[in-house]
Amino acid sequence: MQETPFYLRVGHLLPYSMSDSNTTNFTNPSTFILLGIPGLEADHVWISIPFCTMYIIAILGNFTILFTVKMEPSLHEPMYYFLCMLAITDLVLSTSILPKMLAIFWFNSREINFSACLTQMYFIHCFSVMESGTFVAMALDRYVAICHPLRHSTILTNSIVGKIGLAMLLRGGILILPYPLLASQWPYCRTNIIPQPYCVHIAVVNLACANTHISSYYGLFVLYSVMVLDGIFIAVSYIQILRIIFSLPTKDSRLKTFGTCISHLCSILAFYIPNLFISLMNRFGQNVPLHFHVLIASVYFLIPPTLNTIIYGVRTKQIRDRLLRVFTH
Template identity: 70%
Template structure:
């Protein structure tokens, strides 16, 4: 680290990604679970996309939203993992300023898109359970496509001020980003300017996007549970609720580490930096890894299609 200039410069053309400070000696060992997660993300989500495309019975809104989630997870993991692994394996820490801003923008954009997809999936379950006769007429293919486009536009527009503001600031203290990727707040801290607006805006976006989406999901499931409880027979109620199980599991897996990372970043001043960084990676990388596993385990149709695919290839 001695060759990294930390003073007396303005607006560097490159930033230096610090990695995970204090754990440099075990980078090779840390890279093993990171690389494993990335491989599982690729294999699992590509498998989901292939099965849905191959099986006509999966051409319905729930699986279309699942495909959106799979694509989102693939792109998000690919934005992070190659550079992170290059830090672990080759000590390749440099990243161009423009590439850093692009990475920052797309990472936060995709996280906003992801939480929007959870809302869309909750709405799909609400319509399917509370208004089953109208499901096919409400969530038509054009409507699903418009929802997907709206989610992308929402995420893109809300996060757009991040790189625009970051590009205008002067940087005169250090070019070392205390992270494995260009996380927004880690870049903001490097600026030699008043960044209060950016700090408040990022807090507002986090609370607005996550809070509002969590509210809509909660409202959807309140209506779903009310509809389930009036169904005749315990077995029928359990079977109906089971159709929501995968979505609820993925939602909790995604929101729990994200909430912990957000709270520790904002209020956990005594939490070590390497813990912040590890959890920031966990909340971005673990959900795309677990989503195809959860849906594969909890959805019999996907299990049967995967088994049929493997059996066909084996023969």
């Protein structure tokens, strides 16, 4: 039984057949070959322009958020600490993918060492899980701030925020550790060609010439234990938040309270809606060309890191005011 062909950041499967790639006879290759966007090799330089632009926005924007929160004492609150965790996660996640992808697009540098491929796989999935966990932590912060405002500072102390961040890091690191450990044990004798510009779990495991059911089942376990449970927790939190908001006496107070959640909701939508779209495309779009699948999946990795910086930079008044003061001076 193969892992369900959903494209989700904690374990996705791009719909391709081994017959789409050249096969060679070997055992345990020292390198893999990343094809980039199959079928669009002639357009790699042009495709790299929007990818590079989004990467630059993600890098500059997330570093700006980190710098602003560090330099502004009024932002030393749980909400902004969690925002810094999200910024760091986005920085690591995008940097795990884009440099190698741009090297393929610009310099045709398709080879990647076997160990480097497994390392990239680990960082992609680990920090994807961390990003999901950070959204849960931010939902918890909004729930406490709105439903228990008088106890917010006593419930979410700096110590508790640090422990939540450590828990998110350990959860991602421990859950994803079996991915490269299992992948390193399989024999590879079909092909060393990966028809995409980065290494992810199921794409590597599909190249193995052994019974990889344990990897597939574990991938499903991570998928449901992380994405589904996190989604349920966030949904329950916002049901309680909306219940409190609609019970407020005036329209202005309802809008003002709901406005504190807008940035977080936009980031959640940027994280989950592309997931849903690509999942449906992979399930029902069997006639969609491979290069379209790979291109959309690659863009998806950059959407949250890029949009999060714009969302929080524009929507968060404290960050916006701090930046205006910096540029004014």
